[in-house]
Amino acid sequence: MPEFLPPVSSSSTTDYYRPVEVFVVQPPRPRYWLHLVLLLATVFTTLVVGARMEGNFQSSQSVFSLSNDEVPFFPARWALSQPSRLLLGVPFAAALMLILLAHEMGHYLCCRYYGVHATLPFFIPAPTLIGTLGAFIRIRSPIRSRAALFDIGIAGPIAGFVVAVLVLVFSLPLAKAMPPGLTNSDIELGYPLIFRMVWAALPMGTFKASGAGLGAVYLHPVTVAAWVGMFATALNLLPGGQLDGGHVVFSLAPRAHKIVSRVTILALIPMALYFWAGWLIWAVLLRISGMRHPMVPEWPGVAGVRRWVAACGLLMLVLTLAPAPFAHSSLRELLPALQDSLRGLRSGR
Numbered sequence: 001m002p003e004f005l006p007p008v009s010s011s012s013t014t015d016y017y018r019p020v021e022v023f024v025v026q027p028p029r030p031r032y033w034l035h036l037v038l039l040l041a042t043v044f045t046t047l048v049v050g051a052r053m054e055g056n057f058q059s060s061q062s063v064f065s066l067s068n069d070e071v072p073f074f075p076a077r078w079a080l081s082q083p084s085r086l087l088l089g090v091p092f093a094a095a096l097m098l099i100l101l102a103h104e105m106g107h108y109l110c111c112r113y114y115g116v117h118a119t120l121p122f123f124i125p126a127p128t129l130i131g132t133l134g135a136f137i138r139i140r141s142p143i144r145s146r147a148a149l150f151d152i153g154i155a156g157p158i159a160g161f162v163v164a165v166l167v168l169v170f171s172l173p174l175a176k177a178m179p180p181g182l183t184n185s186d187i188e189l190g191y192p193l194i195f196r197m198v199w200a201a202l203p204m205g206t207f208k209a210s211g212a213g214l215g216a217v218y219l220h221p222v223t224v225a226a227w228v229g230m231f232a233t234a235l236n237l238l239p240g241g242q243l244d245g246g247h248v249v250f251s252l253a254p255r256a257h258k259i260v261s262r263v264t265i266l267a268l269i270p271m272a273l274y275f276w277a278g279w280l281i282w283a284v285l286l287r288i289s290g291m292r293h294p295m296v297p298e299w300p301g302v303a304g305v306r307r308w309v310a311a312c313g314l315l316m317l318v319l320t321l322a323p324a325p326f327a328h329s330s331l332r333e334l335l336p337a338l339q340d341s342l343r344g345l346r347s348g349r
Helices: 032-058 076-081 083-113 146-174 193-201 206-210 221-236 244-252 254-274 278-289 305-320 331-347
Strands: 122-125 132-136
Touching: 032 076, 032 083, 032 122, 032 132, 032 221, 076 083, 083 132, 083 146, 083 221, 146 193, 146 221, 146 244, 146 305, 193 221, 193 305, 221 305, 244 254, 244 305, 254 278, 254 331
Parallel strands: none
Antiparallel strands: 122 132
């Protein structure tokens, strides 16, 4: 090893640095088996839910109808008792998985482009209304510039939105007219602006002639998958915390990130009161994680075309955000029902 000597002249401006050990951390080996297991499990759970949806739709009912006592909320046994029933769920499962995959691969491929180490998508199977809790990737190395952060953050919502719009355009004409005087289902969806725009733009024939709107039709399960894609896009684009929208805000104006996150939290509270109680959960989640953000070099900043892309991201949020994604589910409506239930429990003692 060569010996490092101090400068000969004491007046020299050359600094003397001692040798520093450099440690190179090898990224962990990818656990492909885990990604595959979660993917297959999510395919199964979405097939099960999709089979129930398709059965309801073929019977001219809302896809979320729970009127058939023989088919439970998550009918895994019902589907497996005749495995051919799973084929009914293929359209919904394929559409939903494609939208979720497009979103996460938008992030992943952008990470690969910038040399950022990221995992493949983790899908989350769950016995929910849609058979999953979504998907995510993990970023395991620093992001080296604000431009890279911006591109990684916005790539997922753009990819998912484009696929969801295509699914919506091709599936919305498959809707069935609802008999007059009937309500949609126990679970009524609220529609974002993009749904109303596509409905108005498409030649819907009989629906347009009768003056029927989105609230007077049974949506095909594939259209419900598009609705889920739009809902997921809106949630991810909320401008706060470590959501995709928060990454975009931080890349554009790092010092404004905390302020924008707080404003978003404050806006979600009245939305929970008047539109959907679930916004309160998102406000809490943003409060827990929203004040922090991984550090990214301050310079160079984000300018040029990316600012126009950011405007497109804001437009996507406006188009996909449904203030009341589920009807009759605001805190103002749920709290009296909860109080009545508690009174009933007390009186039954």
